[in-house]
Amino acid sequence: MAKVPVQLTLNGTERAEFIDGGLTLLNALRDRFGDTSPKGGCHQGTCGACSVIVDGDLKLSCLTLAETCNGAHVETTAGLAADGIQHPLQRAFLDGFAAQCGFCTPGMIMAAKALLARVPNPSRDDVVEAISGNICRCTGYEPIIQAILSAARSNSQNAA
Amino acid sequence: MELRKNYFADERKDDLNEIGHSLQRSDVPNHVTGRTAFFADRTFPNLLHLKMVRSPHHHAxxxxxxxxxxxxHPGVVRILTSKDVPQNLYTILILIQVGPPDEHVLAEGKVRWKGEAVVAVLADSERAANEAAAKVKVDYEVLPAVFDMLEALKPGAPLVNEHHGQNYYRYDSGASRKVRFGDVEKGFAEADFVLEETYHSSPIEQAPTETTGCIVAPEGNDRFTCYTNTQAMFFTLDNASIILQMPGHKLHMVGGTAGxxxxxxxxxTVEPIAILAARLTGRPVSFIYSREEEMQISSPRAAETITIKDGVMKDGRIVARQVTGYTDAGAYSRHSPYGAQKGAAHYPGPYTIPNVWVDTWCVYTNRTPSSAMRGFGVTIADFALEVQMDKLARLIGMDPLEFRFxxxxxxxxxxxxxxPTEGAALIECMQEASIAAGWPVAERFMKMSSKRREA
Structure with missing residues (x-):
């Protein structure tokens, strides 16, 4: 099968790979770029575990073709901690018992990050809407909602 | 966190090191950074993908x-059938004496539920495996199927599983697991009221976000490492050892992380066939359920039908309880004989009833095999008997919480x-629940104790 070149910036680092046409961004990230933080829970766009940020927008990487991301900036949870310092969302998920089995967590954090970039001081309804595409089977969602609201508060305190 | 001292204070030491403190989960730092290694986060060169061809019929x-x-088909490396499996007939709990073996790793002669594994296709890519699986042609003679437990127990019903010889699991106590305590007929004769109700539940899918699967890597010298998300590492090891006819020291199971x-x-359901595939091809093998398989193929909580007959006095005492419970195992035993047995012990609930009669049945039907799910055997039992408790309280015009006291x-x-009952705390829990819920009960109930009966 003919290979397609894909060059993208993954968590701030320029990367390039030759991939099979039709490969999803999820499989490209996991199998070719070596970033296994996005998870494949359904491969049909319903669970949100594969959520990543592409050029600032939240995307389901299992429904995104890797070749459409040529030149894009791709962010995943693996790149969130800068120089070993946890991101406020990571801190809030840790402190708030917002992760149990951990499988939905990377996607959930990406959904939250995309929300906070757009709405720095979200309401509870904003948070519920923002994670409505991300399924968690362990927590019952409430600790996750509280963690995202808490991260937003600590962000605004830091900004003040 | 507040630790209350108004209950069992004389039994408590206050040298607690962990209870009362908030502790961070040890695995969460890696969860929030995406570093936790789930089994599918490992990859190996020359990985083969296993796709199962499954029965489209309930019984054939x-x-x-x-x-x-x-x-x-391009990319296909090998296709496995029942003949390739060294010990094809097994049952999961055989080493704890739940038998006989009643299930084939790959179907042999018959299929007994829609979704049963028939043929395993191994290919270089997931896509090739899926495409080739669609080209496997199986000629079926469709047989009559039975989906209802009570129908399955009637004479003349289609026989679901020949390894049992009848459509129920035979316990050492006979066709059902039995509890006999006191004289239930005498209790009903003495009762002011008798209430008999039947409760039904459907199968429930656990739906974990990470689907069932494993990746197997050959390690040389006929040894294999199996990265799996099993919740039952030792059942996996001993069944893989039996099915593959290989000593356990050649099988290295790596797990402990499940999504x-x-x-x-x-x-x-995935490890033995994946290890066999790796052994026969010499290549690493990945066998991961699709979301569709997770929902349709992986075993759900069993459907149950439960009939509860209670004799109750006007003063609130339950004097007799008779229960017949049916657990739908689907086509194979898996963990359901054990689940049905748990139910038998559980049906009196946390209540003291002088006359009890329980029969629980583990029934075979042509439905998806059921197995464990959060308190299986007792969760649906609790639903039924607590709804029954509310109905009994209503029948005698008593407050449902006071009725439970x-x-x-x-x-x-x-x-x-x-x-014998030891360490009971139901009364104290209900006293606290009464306060928390703003559902007051009479003073005499608030003075009750699990430690002693009132004079």
Missing amino acids: RIRSIDLSEAER GGFGGKVDV INAYRDGDMKAHRQ
Whole structure:
């Protein structure tokens, strides 16, 4: 099968790979770029575990073709901690018992990050809407909602 | 966190090191950074993908299997049938004496539920495996199927599983697991009221976000490492050892990290065939359920039908309880004989009833095999018997919470399955719940204790 070149910036680092046409961004990230933080829970766009940020927008990487991301900036949870310092969302998920089995967590954090970039001081309804595409089977969602609201508060305190 | 001292204060030491403190989960730092290694986060060169061809019928005889077109599909490396499996007949709990073996790793002669594994296709890519699997031709003779437990128990019903010889699991106590305590007929004769109700539940899928699967890597010297998300590492090891006819020291199971399970990952459905595939091809093998398979193929909580007959006095005492419970195992035993047995011991609930009669049945039907899910065997039982408690309270015009105080078990009471009650705390829990819920009960109930009965 003919290979397609894909060059993208993954968590701030320029990367390039030759991939099979039709490969999803999820499989490209996991199998070719070596970033296994996005998870494949359904491969049909319903669970949100594969959520990543592409050029600032939240995307389901299992429904995104890797070749459409040529030149894009791709962010995943693996790149969130800068120089070993946890991101406020990571801190809030840790402190708030917002992760149990951990499988939905990377996607959930990406959904939250995309929300906070757009709405720095979200309401509870904003948070519920923002994670409505991300399924968690362990927590019952409430600790996750509280963690995202808490991260937003600590962000605004830091900004003040 | 507040630790209350108004209950059992004389039994408590206050040298608690962990209780009362908030502790961070040890695995969460890696969860929030995406570093936690789930089994599918490992990759190996030359990885093969296993795709299972499954039965489209609930019950059918296999006349023939034609692999010729599938074998010619580009990328296909090998296709496995029942003949390739060293010990094809197994049952998961055989080492704890739940038998006989009643299930084939790959179907042999017959399929007994829609979704049963028939043929395993191994290919260089997931896509090639899926495409080739669609080219496997299986000629079926469709047989009558039975989906309802009570229908399955009637004379003349289609026989689901020949390894049992009848459509129920035979316990050492006979066709059902039995509890006999006191004289239930005498209790009903003495009762002011008798209430009989039947409760039904459907199968429930655990639906973990990570689907069932494993990746197997050959390690040389006929040894294999199996990275799995099983919830039952030792069932997996011993069943793989039996099915593959290989000593356990050649099988290295690596697990402990599951993206949710809730009981849905205690069966042994992927590891033995994936290890066999790696052994026969010499290549690493990945076998991961699709989301569709997770929802349709992995075993759910069993459907149950429960009939509860209670004799109750006007003063609130339950004097007799008779229960017949049916657990739908689907086509194979898996963990359901054990689940049905748990139910038998559980049906009196946390109540002291002097006359109890329980029969629980584990029934075979042509439905998806059921197995473990969060408190299987007792969760649906609790639903049924607590709804029954509310109905009984209503029948005699009593507050449902006060009704439970009257019947609550206390330390020293003999339970129906002949275990004396120890360390009961139901009354104290209900006292606290009464306050928390703003559902007051009479003073005499607030003065009750699990430790002793009132004079």
